[in-house]
Amino acid sequence: MELTGAEIFVRSLQDEGVEIIFGYPGGAVLHIYDALYRQDKIQHILTRHEQGATHAADGYARATGKPGVVIVTSGPGATNAVTGIATAYMDSIPMVVFTGQVPTHLIGNDAFQEADNIGITRPCVKHNFLVKDVRDLAETIKKAFYVATTGRPGPVVVDIPKDVTAEKTEYHYPDKVSMRSYNPVHVGHAGQIKRAVRLMLDAKRPMIYTGGGVILGNAAGSLTELARLLGHPVTNTLMGLGAYPATDRQFVGMLGMHGTYEANMAMHHCDVLIAIGARFDDRVTGNIEKFCPNAKIVHVDIDPSSISKNVKVDVPIVGCVDNVLKAMIKLIKGSKQRPDEAALRDWWQQIEDWRSKDCLKYDHDSELIKPQHVLESLYKVTGGDAFVTSDVGQHQMWAAQFYKFDKPRRWINSGGLGTMGFGLPAAMGVQLAYRDETVVCVTGEGSIQMCIQELSTCKQYALPLKIVNLNNGYLGMVRQWQEFFYQGRYAMSYMESLPDFVKLAESYGHAGMKIDKPADVESALAEAMAMKDRLVFMDFITDPAENVYPMIPAGGGQNEMILI
Amino acid sequence: MRHIISILMENEAGALSRVAGLFSARGYNIESLTVAPTEDPSLSRMTLVTRGTDEIIEQITKQLNKLVDVVKLMDMTDGPHIEREMMLTKVRAEGDGREELKRVSDIFRGRIIDVTDKSYTIELTGTGDKLDAFLQALDRALIIEVVRSGVSGIARGERALKL
């Protein structure tokens, strides 16, 4: 039987196993919306802005490991989605975004709501496709999911002209596709793995530095096994938090600009650095000239272009992180050589020395609410077991520093692009994936206003998020830089005319709370968590002058942190 | 160093802009770029001339390989290779000058492929250096128009870029 392109679209998603899509309708995708209306296998979530749809799909993907799926209309629908696509791209998140397009015969005519979606998204997608013939539609959709989810994951855009969704053809969804031009590597080079293991066993001052790749590659279990086998210290990037249990002694905290003193000092002084699924971002390395001056570096990454991009490495291993880690574990278990215990004891002694500086300390006696206190309390009240999404700014750093993630995929934030507005819609995606889990969005009064309209979506789909708004009245991260590096000239970083967030939440049909005394922090959180089936917006009025410490200043090395 | 990178890519709309976009987005330089279909109509072959340190060239080849439309590539400069570029030059050719221009063209093994009573059009093939030398040898004032094809290259001997 012949189906229309719109019907083929829906059938393809069903056959791909898609359960939920996020989107916003418009002229170019009306046939598709009609086909969605006439089925009940896939749930469509109507957000209030296409940016919200992309972040929600992204949050869903980060929490579940499954690709997030989005559909938006042509022109403004597609351009509104671009920030969300770029956000997913920078953090390597698997996502398939369908954009409507004007009918094929009008492409290039400046037609109504026409935009060059392929051209606009090209620099921020893993790949994109324009479907010009309905007979290519099903196979292109299969390819899109294949490319988005394999190798180094990333967003893929499929642009579908309206006439293609009306034309008819036989439906056949391929079981699998192969593309001669796309063959991601899976297993690492055996010889290189052997060299790496020798370095790891010989190391006197080793350091394991892991990133988002361990989460994306579902390798937290193998990482933990390897690290315990070796007894080496472990640090995670902002994207890698949860890949190694944060409450474990061997974990020395996050590294980088706002990482811990002990993590950064250990990086600087190590003799062997084992980088796993991390990409030597400039927020991590600080001044590259001063980076790990005495270390031999092993780097495991699925993307060859991540290797030796910023830092030249000694033992590159291209491969899927879980396979490579398992191969390493096997070699270590089979080897007669054991890690150098005496050397490791001295090394840990040194690390404990650095740790004793207690670099995350803050004033517990303040009359104002300290944001760190809110996050410590949040950790306590949720038993460390919530899904926490975050926006971008100081609150993001404090959440990363103070909420100890023991499991992967629980910490969801925009690291690479640093997109304010990400937190709330991402939390919706997480809650839709895990209806019964506690999902918290840590945000600031600046960030939350960038996608605040999604509070309405939360009402429509009864999403009982817990929003922790660390309201310091400032674009705090900007204010901090202005205080440190611009002699306190606070240009445009003060947030005037803030809304009454409690009333705002209430007007959307949610519960709102305003908390301005340190003594009330924990009880307020507990009260909010107890409201299991309601969204609660907690507006914490925090110390406006608080800064994120420690910090590697611009141009500094990892051993040059500013401590409080 | 100067590198000639040859690329086999899926012959699809937009493939060229992916390569051009990659170079501009990442700030790599392109000296020349040529593209045309191959004997296999599903593939096109692109030849790209660029400059950079070893690290940059390594990133360029990795980033190109990462493009989903790129099937295979080869850095010609890694081994012995032949490099050719074609140039069409239209020159003012009048009076005594006509004989002189013919002689210069012959020295460079050029061919005059179009003639009017006021002009010659000369076709010349060779390495970029040779084409430069030819232009040097001409009186600048006589040059009306120059078209260069950009470099194409092929490896010597058995080494080949094919599927």
Ligand SMILES: Cc1cc2nc3c(=O)[nH]c(=O)nc-3n(C[C@H](O)[C@H](O)[C@H](O)COP(=O)(O)OP(=O)(O)OC[C@H]3O[C@@H](n4cnc5c(N)ncnc54)[C@H](O)[C@@H]3O)c2cc1C
């Ligand atoms: C305000 C702000 C402050 C920040 N401060 C810090 C900071 O102090 N410290 C910090 O760490 N970050 C910080 N960041 C985040 C920073 O910008 C980067 O996003 C982050 O450091 C990158 O993390 P990553 O190296 O783990 O790479 P990711 O972006 O997570 O990349 C993952 C890597 O793993 C590879 N990979 C993917 N899948 C696999 C697989 N299956 N097998 C093998 N490899 C795989 C990929 O190819 C890639 O190279 C900050 C961001 C913001 C917005």
Ligand SMILES: Cc1ncc(C[n+]2csc(CCOP(=O)(O)OP(=O)(O)O)c2C)c(N)n1
């Ligand atoms: C979309 C976007 N615009 C601008 C920025 C730059 N920026 C980074 S942090 C920040 C301040 C965020 O303020 P707020 O959400 O109140 O968080 P705080 O730092 O105060 O905790 C700004 C403006 C950004 N990251 N994203």
Ligand SMILES: [Mg+2]
């Ligand atoms: Mg703020």
